[in-house]
Amino acid sequence: MLTKRIIPCLDVRNGRVVKGKNFGGIKDVADPVELAELYSRGGADELVFYDITASAEGRGLFTDVLRKTAARVFIPLTVGGGINTADDFSRVLDNGADKVSVNSGAIADPKLIDRAAAKFGNQCVVLSMDVKRTAKGFTVFSHGGRRETDIVAAEWARYAAEHGAGEIVVNSIDTDGVKRGFDIEMLKAVTNAVNIPVVASGGAGCAQHFVTLFKSVNADAGLGASVFHYGELDIAELKSILKINGISVRI
Secondary structure (H helix, E strand, O other), rough: OEEEEEEEEEEEEEEEEEEEEEOOEEEEOHHHHHHHHHHHOOOOOOOEEEEOOOOOOOOOOOHEEEEHHHHHHOEEEEEEOOOOOHHHHHHHHHHHEEEEEOOOHHOOHHHHHHHHHHHHOOEEEEEEEEEEEEEEEEEEEEEOOEEHHHHEEHHHHHHHHHHHOHHHHEEEOOOOOOOOOOHHHHHHHHHHOOOOOEOOOEOOOHHHHHHHHHHHHHOOOEOHHHHHOOOOOOOOHHHHOOOOOOEEOOO
């Protein structure tokens, strides 16, 4: 049985971790480096950092926070936000990231996935998708969930997997910050379309939501933000509950 990963997500804006609901209502939470260290000591398997306004503001991703975090945290770091070129991949990896998450940049230039995989290896390329239910089905949004596209989530995931992405993060806009559980239907649509690891994001509010996720969907990891940030769920405690429920985790 493959070990499931628990991954805190740190959305960073202006050098601070922030969190909202349904990609809006953003509130300040904490210092990103201090929070990353806390999660690393607390049993997190990986960390995800998103510069949540880089694409919308048309600028490059932060690097100062990344450098400081990489110097003090020794679990894998996935970093995204404002990734538009292979040079952006290189810059982020050079500053301490282990994997690079691309979202809007790949929508604008799908061949970026191929180029990045060829240059840095599939294991470094993560496609992040912000997905919402629309009249067209599960639809991909760009620019931090601000712009609707005509892209179907399962088809986009399949394209990415076939063109070199090593992992996919599925962010549900509908369940983001709501804490009523992961979007199982949406996640099934994506996981059934690919044979690479899928990280589920959006909706975690308690340990049972992670149990339901791993028992219902072939997801490789569960990502959470506010449920961890506000101390509502302890990672070590969560892993103990998962293990009791027959789900393999790293203790």
